[in-house]
Structures are given as structure tokens and as C-alpha cells.
Amino acid sequence: MATDRTVMPRAASEIRTFDVETDVLVVGYGCAGAAAAFEAASSGAQVLLLERASAGGGSSALAGGEIYLGGGTPIQRACGFDDDAEEMAKFLLAALGPDADREKVTLYAEQSVRHFEWLVERGVPFKPSLWDSPTWVPPTDDGLMWMGENSWPFTEIAKPAPRGHRPTSNDFGGWLLMKQLTAAVAAVGVDVLCDTYATNLVEGSGGDVLGVVARRYGMEYTVRARRAVVLTTGGFVDNEEMLALHAPQLVGHNKNSDGSDDGRGILMAQAVGAAVKHMSAGQIGISLVPGLIARGMIVNGQGQRFITEDTYPGLVGQAALYRQNMDVWVIIDEQGYEAVPEPERWGVRPYHVAGTPEELAALIGVPPAGLRATIDVYNEHAARGQDPLFHKSDRWLRPLVPPFAAIDVKMGLRPPSESGSGRGSGASVFTIGGLHTTVDGEVLNLDGRPVPGLFAAGRATSGLHSWGYISGTSLGDGTFFGRRAGAAAASM
Ligand SMILES: Cc1cc2nc3c(=O)[nH]c(=O)nc-3n(C[C@H](O)[C@H](O)[C@H](O)COP(=O)(O)OP(=O)(O)OC[C@H]3O[C@@H](n4cnc5c(N)ncnc54)[C@H](O)[C@@H]3O)c2cc1C
Incomplete structure (x- = not known):
């Protein structure tokens, strides 16, 4: 008898x-699962x-x-921006690379306006106004923000247009996306079974996936899927063993998840021969206030800058963790600090202040x-008004004047929607890699052929990205490829 720790598939012949x-079984009720279930049910499948x-939501809620959308959405147009799919794809290939999934990126960009409309049809509201300053999430209900498109080197790669679309909410808005998708799922008659943890896939004699074995209130619970199983179980940041195996640089950091990203879906699929991609990649939510570094600088343990500070802060986080081992400091002066309104500072204060760079350097332990x-x-x-090293926009450039302050990213942040100090390693992370899938969510095996009866989407898969990450691409590719996986699963 298999136990919870065994991920190997169960033979269908063993289950009396x-x-x-059901026709289509979707495992995991975050944004990808909701989108997949909606489309599968809309196609007429049970x-x-x-x-x-005990309820849906996942990390998505x-x-x-932020949902990465572009190519000329009504929100972009209302805010005065021309955009097209080609420029959007160019930016994504550069920002999510190297070697981002060209086929997925191209399709995603080409159909982005339609995906925006699909979200609006599901009741997801977006306000046609721009938040025009580097931030994680606008503190207002503005519906549009930049995601680094207007920062170097992307300004030389693609025509800049803001593409971060956030449902109308002051600060965090994932709850609203999930509220609307949950209503949509209910409206098309999807059956939802909570408190049920899928542990193993059920395999037919020909290697086809026929269902799952789950645990429900301590008992084994088996589900047969007549057409297909869609895995939308999220990533693996909560599984220390998997992190150590695949993404060791993410070990020891705060986790950006709902606590259920244990990678079980990925492991169950690997156990039937599924291939994985980009498992070492991670989103690094570095504990800093983007508006502060844009007005100041971020330096490494040698006291040197290493990236343009007005770019998407997750790219700053990746550079800080992967290239500087998180040995980084934010340097700012009083005018720069005061220019960021208090609600946007998320509890961040200067920890060391000095009259000269040498004195500040001595306080934080970098070479004076x-x-x-x-x-x-x-x-x-x-x-x-120039920055010959990293080409920061002249909008943010001003000589820093004493006294100088240093902010330790390890002191953490306190976003309005989260409790606690967030104090820790200087970063909150989640995994980006996962199952290798086609644009229709078919899970591929090591030969590059679809595992019969198995689909996946969301952070259980490697989506648009390889190594790079831009906020909005996770809810974006989760819902977009979730829809495609659900439709394809229903058509089996
Ligand atoms: C604080 C925070 C802010 C973020 N901000 C953004 C943002 O602005 N934009 C963006 O694009 N991304 C953002 N992300 C990342 C994004 O939320 C996730 O990457 C995305 O929600 C993943 O969607 P998903 O549907 O793949 O997984 P999830 O939403 O995590 O859903 C997976 C579901 O599967 C369930 N599950 C897991 N294993 C099993 C199992 N074995 N059996 C049954 N059920 C299972 C889980 O309980 C969960 O409900 C943020 C994440 C966090 C934590």
C-alpha cells in the first residue's frame, strides 16, 4: 500500500x-486551476x-x-500608450530570459488583449489610470504600472509601454482576482472538493494518466478522470528537500507562498516520466522599497552599484541574490527618503546615518x-542628469547630499496586507521552474512527447520564463495557459 511519502503512480488495475x-479533474484551486476548470466546464465537460x-485561493489570493498584459489593452490606450504584441514579446524575451520560452511568449503576447477581455468578462475590474513610479504594488487603486519596460537595458530592446495591470484595489489585489474567478467557476457548474490532498497519479497499463489518489480526512480517496487530469498545484518553495536539490540559492529565505507549495504535483508527474525545466529559477522579492532605491542607490559589499535602480525590483533582487549573495545596502539621503510618502515606505527606516561616505562605510562594513x-x-x-554606468532615467538622478543613510534589506518590509516585520534574509522567494509543457498545457516526458492524459499550468510548470521574472507574469501565464490546458483537457 502506498503512503503519502510515496509519489510513484498507482496502477489503475489496483483500484477496484x-x-x-469526472471528465476532467483539475488539482489545485489557485488562478491556474480556476482558469483551467472554467474553460473545461465551458467546453461542456464535467x-x-x-x-x-478548506477553500480555493492558493498563493494567487x-x-x-499584478497581471502582465499588453499589446494595446483598453487600459493602456486610455492612459495614452500605444503598444503591440511584437514589442511586448521583445521585452518579455529579454526580461524573462535567457532562453525564455519563445513559443509561449509569442502566443501570450499575441493573445494578451483577448486575455484581458476574458478577465474583464469574468468581472475582474481594472481602473484606467497609471501609477508612474517604481513600486511593488501601487498604494492607490490605479490599474496600470511599469514593470521595468522604461528602464535600461530594456529601453534599447523594445518600445516601452507599461503592462502591469492590477485589479481595482488599494495595494494588493490577488484576492479580487480570485474572488471573481471563484464566482466564474461556480457559475459554469464546476464541482469543488476541498480538504483533499492529491498524492499520486493513477496510471493505466499503457502509461496513460487516468486519475489521482488523494487523502481526505485521513482516508484514501480515489478520482477517475475519463478525459484528463490537469495539475495546477503551484510551485515548490515550501519543500526544503526539493529546494536543496534544484534551487539551493533559495534555501533559507522567507517564502512567498500560501504555505502549500510543496511541489507534490511536480513530483507526482515526474514519477510518471514528466520532464521539468528551469528548476533553479526563482523570483526574489528583495526587502526594499523601489521608490527609495530609484532616488538613491543600491550597493554591494564592495560599496559599488551593480544594476540600474529604477528597474523592476525583482530583477534587482535576482541580481542581489545570485550575483551579490544578498550582501547589499540601500544608500539614500534625506531628500530622497522624504520624497517617498510614508504609506509607500512599508515600515522601512534608515538604520545607519553618517556625514561622509567613509563614516557610513565604516558603519555598514564596506570599503570606505x-x-x-x-x-x-x-x-x-x-x-x-547622466548615469553612464547603468543608465538610470534622469528623472531620478540628483547628486546625493550628506547626511547619507544606509538601509539594511535584512531588516525587512511590512507591506500593508501582511503582518509581522518580514525581518530575515532580505528576500522572500518563490520558484519559477516546473513541469515542461506545451502551449496547450500537455505535460511532456523526457522524449519530448506528451504524457497521455496529463496537463498542467501555473507555477507547477515552467511557463513563459527561464531565469528572469517580471511581476504579473505568474498570474498572467497561470490564467492564460490554465485556460488553454483546461480547454485541451476537455477536448480529449
Ligand atoms: C505575497 C505574494 C505576492 C505576489 N504577487 C504577485 C503579483 O502581483 N503578480 C503575479 O503574477 N504573481 C504574484 N505572486 C506569485 C503568484 O501569486 C503565484 O506564482 C501564482 O499565484 C501561482 O498560481 P498557481 O495557480 O500556479 O498556484 P496557487 O495559486 O498557489 O494555487 C495552487 C493550489 O493548489 C493547491 N494544492 C497544492 N498541492 C495540492 C495537492 N497535492 N492536492 C490538492 N491541492 C493542492 C494549493 O493549496 C493551492 O490552493 C505573488 C505571490 C505572493 C505569495
Whole structure:
């Protein structure tokens, strides 16, 4: 008898009667699962949505709610921006690379306006106004924000247009996306079974996936899927063993998840021969306030800048963790600090203040000559509105004046929607890699052929990305490829 720790598939021949049968079984009720279940049911299939928690939502409901959409959405147009699918794809290939999934990115960009409309048809509201400053999530209900498109080097790669669309909500908006998708799922008659944890796939004699074995209130519960199983179980940041195996640089950091990203869906699929992709990649929510670094600088342990500070902060986080081992400091002066309104500072305060770069360097343990040289070079060029090293927009450039302050990212942040100090390693992370899928969500095996009867979407898969990450691409590719996976599963 298999136990919860065993991920190997169960033979269908071993199961005398299934507890329940359906056409399409979707496992995991976050944004990807909701989108998949909706489309499968809308295609006329009988759909069962299985969820381990007592309600749907997943990490999706906790999210900022940014959804990466472009190509000329009504919100972009109302805010005065021209955009097209080609420019959107160019940006995504650069920002999510190297070697982002070209086929997925191209399709996603081409159908982005239609996906926006699909979300609006499901009742997801977006306000046609722009939040025009670097941030994680606008503190207002503005519906549009930049995601680094207007920062170097992307300004030289694609025509900039803001593409972060956030459902109308002050600060975090993932709850609203899930509220509307949950209503949509109910409206098309999807059966939802909560408190049920899928542990193993059920395999036919020909290697085809026929259902799942789950645990429900301590008992085994079996589900037969007549057409297909869709795995939308999220990533694996909560599984320490998997992190150590695949993404060791993410070990020891705060986790950006609902606590259920244990990678079980990925493991169950691997156990039937599924391939995985980009498992070492991670989103790094570095604990800093984007508006502060844009007005100041971020330096490494040598006191040197290493990235343009007005880009998407997750890219700053990736550079800080993967290239600087999180040995980084935010440097700012009083005018820069005061320019960021208090509600946007998320509890961040200067921890060290000094009259000279050398004194500040001594306080934070970086080479005094290094920090002095960095500030002198920055100031000399900033006075002329230039940044020859990292090309920060002249909008943010101004010589920094004493007293100088240093902020330790390890002191954490306190976003309005979260409790606690967030103090820790300086970063909250989640995994980006996962199952290797086609644009229709078919899960591929090591030969590059679809595993019969098995589909997946969301963070259980490797979506648009390889290594890079831009906020909005997770709720974006989860819902977009979730829809495609659900439709394809229903058509089996
Ligand atoms: C604080 C925070 C802010 C974020 N902000 C953004 C943002 O603004 N934009 C963006 O794009 N992304 C954001 N993200 C990331 C994004 O929320 C996730 O990557 C995305 O929601 C993943 O969607 P999903 O449907 O794949 O997984 P989830 O939403 O996590 O859903 C997976 C579901 O599967 C269930 N499950 C797991 N295993 C099993 C099992 N074995 N059996 C049954 N059920 C199972 C889980 O309980 C969960 O409900 C943020 C994340 C966090 C935590």
C-alpha cells in the first residue's frame, strides 16, 4: 500500500472502484486551476476541482494582483500608450530570459488583449489610470504600472509601454482576482472538493494518466478522470528537500507562498516520466522599497552599484541574490527618503546615518574608498542628469547630499496586507521552474512527447520564463495557459 511519502503512480488495475468519476479533474484551486476548470466546464465537460485547503485561493489570493498584459489593452490606450504584441514579446524575451520560452511568449503576447477581455468578462475590474513610479504594488487603486519596460537595458530592446495591470484595489489585489474567478467557476457548474490532498497519479497499463489518489480526512480517496487530469498545484518553495536539490540559492529565505507549495504535483508527474525545466529559477522579492532605491542607490559589499535602480525590483533582487549573495545596502539621503510618502515606505527606516561616505562605510562594513568613489562618480554624472554606468532615467538622478543613510534589506518590509516585520534574509522567494509543457498545457516526458492524459499550468510548470521574472507574469501565464490546458483537457 502506498503512503503519502510515496509519489510513484498507482496502477489503475489496483483500484477496484473509484470514489468519484469526472471528465476532467483539475488539482489545485489557485488562478491556474480556476482558469483551467472554467474553460473545461465551458467546453461542456464535467469538471471536478480538487483542493487540499478548506477553500480555493492558493498563493494567487495572497498576490499583489499584478497581471502582465499588453499589446494595446483598453487600459493602456486610455492612459495614452500605444503598444503591440511584437514589442511586448521583445521585452518579455529579454526580461524573462535567457532562453525564455519563445513559443509561449509569442502566443501570450499575441493573445494578451483577448486575455484581458476574458478577465474583464469574468468581472475582474481594472481602473484606467497609471501609477508612474517604481513600486511593488501601487498604494492607490490605479490599474496600470511599469514593470521595468522604461528602464535600461530594456529601453534599447523594445518600445516601452507599461503592462502591469492590477485589479481595482488599494495595494494588493490577488484576492479580487480570485474572488471573481471563484464566482466564474461556480457559475459554469464546476464541482469543488476541498480538504483533499492529491498524492499520486493513477496510471493505466499503457502509461496513460487516468486519475489521482488523494487523502481526505485521513482516508484514501480515489478520482477517475475519463478525459484528463490537469495539475495546477503551484510551485515548490515550501519543500526544503526539493529546494536543496534544484534551487539551493533559495534555501533559507522567507517564502512567498500560501504555505502549500510543496511541489507534490511536480513530483507526482515526474514519477510518471514528466520532464521539468528551469528548476533553479526563482523570483526574489528583495526587502526594499523601489521608490527609495530609484532616488538613491543600491550597493554591494564592495560599496559599488551593480544594476540600474529604477528597474523592476525583482530583477534587482535576482541580481542581489545570485550575483551579490544578498550582501547589499540601500544608500539614500534625506531628500530622497522624504520624497517617498510614508504609506509607500512599508515600515522601512534608515538604520545607519553618517556625514561622509567613509563614516557610513565604516558603519555598514564596506570599503570606505569604494563607497566614496561610488558616490562621487554617481554625483558627478547625476549633476548633469547622466548615469553612464547603468543608465538610470534622469528623472531620478540628483547628486546625493550628506547626511547619507544606509538601509539594511535584512531588516525587512511590512507591506500593508501582511503582518509581522518580514525581518530575515532580505528576500522572500518563490520558484519559477516546473513541469515542461506545451502551449496547450500537455505535460511532456523526457522524449519530448506528451504524457497521455496529463496537463498542467501555473507555477507547477515552467511557463513563459527561464531565469528572469517580471511581476504579473505568474498570474498572467497561470490564467492564460490554465485556460488553454483546461480547454485541451476537455477536448480529449
Ligand atoms: C505575497 C505574494 C505576492 C505576489 N504577487 C504577485 C503579483 O502581483 N503578480 C503575479 O503574477 N504573481 C504574484 N505572486 C506569485 C503568484 O501569486 C503565484 O506564482 C501564482 O499565484 C501561482 O498560481 P498557481 O495557480 O500556479 O498556484 P496557487 O495559486 O498557489 O494555487 C495552487 C493550489 O493548489 C493547491 N494544492 C497544492 N498541492 C495540492 C495537492 N497535492 N492536492 C490538492 N491541492 C493542492 C494549493 O493549496 C493551492 O490552493 C505573488 C505571490 C505572493 C505569495
